Amino acid sequence: MPTLDRQESVFVLDLGAGENRFHPDWIASVDEALDQVEKADGHRALVTVATGKFYSNGLDLDWLLAHADRHQEYVVSVHALFARLLSLPVPTVAALQGHTFAAGGMFSLAHDVRVMRADRGFWCLPEADINIPFSPAMSALIQSRLTPQVAHEAMTTARRYGGHDALGAAIVDRAVDEDAVRATAVELAAAQAARAGATLGTIKARMYAPVLALLRDTADPLG
Amino acid sequence: MPTLDRQESVFVLDLGAGENRFHPDWIASVDEALDQVEKADGHRALVTVATGKFYSNGLDLDWLLAHADRHQEYVVSVHALFARLLSLPVPTVAALQGHTFAAGGMFSLAHDVRVMRADRGFWCLPEADINIPFSPAMSALIQSRLTPQVAHEAMTTARRYGGHDALGAAIVDRAVDEDAVRATAVELAAAQAARAGATLGTIKARMYAPVLALLRDTADPLG
Amino acid sequence: MPTLDRQESVFVLDLGAGENRFHPDWIASVDEALDQVEKADGHRALVTVATGKFYSNGLDLDWLLAHADRHQEYVVSVHALFARLLSLPVPTVAALQGHTFAAGGMFSLAHDVRVMRADRGFWCLPEADINIPFSPAMSALIQSRLTPQVAHEAMTTARRYGGHDALGAAIVDRAVDEDAVRATAVELAAAQAARAGATLGTIKARMYAPVLALLRDTADPLG
Numbered sequence: 068m069p070t071l072d073r074q075e076s077v078f079v080l081d082l083g084a085g086e087n088r089f090h091p092d093w094i095a096s097v098d099e100a101l102d103q104v105e106k107a108d109g110h111r112a113l114v115t116v117a118t119g120k121f122y123s124n125g126l127d128l129d130w131l132l133a134h135a136d137r138h139q140e141y142v143v144s145v146h147a148l149f150a151r152l153l154s155l156p157v158p159t160v161a162a163l164q165g166h167t168f169a170a171g172g173m174f175s176l177a178h179d180v181r182v183m184r185a186d187r188g189f190w191c192l193p194e195a196d197i198n199i200p201f202s203p204a205m206s207a208l209i210q211s212r213l214t215p216q217v218a219h220e221a222m223t224t225a226r227r228y229g230g231h232d233a234l235g236a237a238i239v240d241r242a243v244d245e246d247a248v249r250a251t252a253v254e255l256a257a258a259q260a261a262r263a264g265a266t267l268g269t270i271k272a273r274m275y276a277p278v279l280a281l282l283r284d285t286a287d288p289l290g
Numbered sequence: 291m292p293t294l295d296r297q298e299s300v301f302v303l304d305l306g307a308g309e310n311r312f313h314p315d316w317i318a319s320v321d322e323a324l325d326q327v328e329k330a331d332g333h334r335a336l337v338t339v340a341t342g343k344f345y346s347n348g349l350d351l352d353w354l355l356a357h358a359d360r361h362q363e364y365v366v367s368v369h370a371l372f373a374r375l376l377s378l379p380v381p382t383v384a385a386l387q388g389h390t391f392a393a394g395g396m397f398s399l400a401h402d403v404r405v406m407r408a409d410r411g412f413w414c415l416p417e418a419d420i421n422i423p424f425s426p427a428m429s430a431l432i433q434s435r436l437t438p439q440v441a442h443e444a445m446t447t448a449r450r451y452g453g454h455d456a457l458g459a460a461i462v463d464r465a466v467d468e469d470a471v472r473a474t475a476v477e478l479a480a481a482q483a484a485r486a487g488a489t490l491g492t493i494k495a496r497m498y499a500p501v502l503a504l505l506r507d508t509a510d511p512l513g
Numbered sequence: 514m515p516t517l518d519r520q521e522s523v524f525v526l527d528l529g530a531g532e533n534r535f536h537p538d539w540i541a542s543v544d545e546a547l548d549q550v551e552k553a554d555g556h557r558a559l560v561t562v563a564t565g566k567f568y569s570n571g572l573d574l575d576w577l578l579a580h581a582d583r584h585q586e587y588v589v590s591v592h593a594l595f596a597r598l599l600s601l602p603v604p605t606v607a608a609l610q611g612h613t614f615a616a617g618g619m620f621s622l623a624h625d626v627r628v629m630r631a632d633r634g635f636w637c638l639p640e641a642d643i644n645i646p647f648s649p650a651m652s653a654l655i656q657s658r659l660t661p662q663v664a665h666e667a668m669t670t671a672r673r674y675g676g677h678d679a680l681g682a683a684i685v686d687r688a689v690d691e692d693a694v695r696a697t698a699v700e701l702a703a704a705q706a707a708r709a710g711a712t713l714g715t716i717k718a719r720m721y722a723p724v725l726a727l728l729r730d731t732a733d734p735l736g
Contacts, residue, residue, distance in 0.1 A: 158669070179665065179669055179670075211661060212661045212662070212665070213661060214660050214661065214662075237660070237662045240662070259669075259670060262641050262642065262669070262670070262671070264644075266640070266641060266644045266645070266646050267641055267669060269646035270640065270641060270646050270647060270652070270668055270669060271669065273646065273647060273648075273649050273652045273736060274647075274652050274656060274664070274665070274668060276649065
């Protein structure tokens with residue numbers, strides 16, 4: 068389960084040591100961590116990272132299969148998490164130390180900045196291959212952060228981007244050696260920590276207002 | 291007139307050996323070809339290409355001049371063709387072996403991928419020079435596939451992009467030797483053929499929902 | 514105060530020799546210059562430039578502090594200026610010979626093209642640091658001209674882009690030596706002067722229709 072640690076101005080949220088799929092308990096735990104970060108005072112920033120081979124593999128399909136009747140409620144909760152992160156009044160950096168797939172990729176796009184391991188691991192939206200189309204809100208989130216050409220390729224071909232490819236496509240902002248992923252993310256976060264506050268929150272909320280409206284549409288989250 | 295051929299999983303639609311302008315009969319013929327591709331079963335993809343100096347020179351202005359009373363109906367049919375191609379539940383690759391101008395350029399942008407001849411031929415939106423402003427729907431289509439800087443330059447300056455320039459501007463995805471244009475397009479299409487199906491169609495329809503709504507607005511197609 | 518000069522087909526508007534902040538009189542003067550450019554006949558284009566260290570430092574915060582009761586009316590007038598420039602039926606080039614900050618940066622983005630001095634001077638949106646969030650209309654303007662990654666960094670980190678950085682980020686279209694800034698802008702403008710006219714105006718108005726609607730929303734300009 069996710070654990071929150073603080074190093075001076077930078078909160079580091081470790082998403083877990085497994086596949087870090089979005090189980091309802093995992094979502095609740097991340098949400099609680101965001102509460103702590105948001106409610107803290109003063110200069111602060113958030114780094115998310117994980118332990119091991121995966122950053123996150125996305126939706127918890129096993130749980131979803133066992134709880135088909137809660138599908139809509141589940142999607143609403145995932146959308147809400149994305150919306151909250153996308154408009155968090157605190158600088159956010161995703162440290163992609165391992166595979167970042169599907170909703171894990173979207174979660175990474177809801178951060179201000181992404182740092183990816185250069186030599187191993189993939190960033191990938193496999194939805195076209197697993198017959199799970201993006202919800203309209205997820206589609207809007209992805210398209211709001213990538214250029215048209217990159218969003219189209221990522222969303223329609225399930226391409227697996229290694230670190231250098233993801234950097235070239237501007238999916239991530241940095242591609243660095245394995246042992247520098249976390250440190251680079253913490254450094255970038257610390258450099259922005261003074262900007263935490265209501266103004267930053269308003270700037271993000273206005274930039275992504277149409278995306279946030281879709282992510283927060285609880286009536287028809289599946290389009 | 292357009293002719294449809296099949297090479298294993300890849301349908302190849304030759305748009306013709308002339309300027310391949312959008313005469314109503316040409317539009318009907320392309321539309322019928324898309325019917326065949328869409329209704330076919332299993333793995334499949336579509337390559338469009340043409341024979342000779344032109345991929346397509348766009349709207350049939352001679353026909354339009356002779357049928358001014360059918361202007362609105364004509365624009366509706368062009369918009370509908372763009373909408374259909376943009377959301378086709380089949381991977382699509384445009385092989386731009388020759389000049390690709392005006393509505394021909396927009397038609398190319400409605401494909402998933404574009405391969406362009408590197409050494410000769412231009413991709414160009416000459417509308418600013420010929421006093422035909424883009425319809426709001428055409429404008430939305432172009433802007434949905436290009437970066438802001440490139441869309442602005444292409445739409446306001448009538449710049450003629452050669453293959454290398456078009457690649458640099460991410461208007462096309464590949465720029466290759468003349469004799470490799472068609473083969474490269476077929477190869478890229480074949481590599482995606484397994485992704486044909488309803489999920490791909492839904493992904494594209496949701497990505498371009500605002501553009502498709504404008505393209506399908508039959509009440510006021512000229513804005 | 515701004516002064517308008519004409520060199521053959523190119524109008525050159527010098528924004529002033531100070532910080533060139535948006536005092537109401539300055540706005541009225543620029544607006545009057547745009548009247549002259551718009552009403553002139555034939556081939557023409559507009560270059561804006563300034564004299565000295567600053568292109569423009571943006572909103573006149575001193576005036577605003579002294580006239581807090583006119584805040585909304587003031588923002589409406591700034592939005593209107595952006596809207597007018599963004600849809601001007603004349604090619605426009607900003608020659609950024611000096612610092613271009615905040616609303617000065619937005620003003621530059623409302624031009625068709627930007628030429629920046631390469632060796633000194635910054636393009637910067639410092640709003641995140643001075644606790645003035647972008648209005649929704651300003652946010653839409655900036656996001657309509659920059660890629661998602663660049664807009665996000667520029668708007669949330671107050672990064673100061675030098676000429677080469679701004680060129681690499683596609684914030685500007687050229688970065689040249691100090692003594693070439695104005696001449697390059699005039700040359701680019703002259704090359705587009707033949708495109709002045711109603712078609713160009715319609716093309717721009719349709720491209721930026723959603724942005725223009727926000728910029729012209731006088732009821733709730735502050736969101």
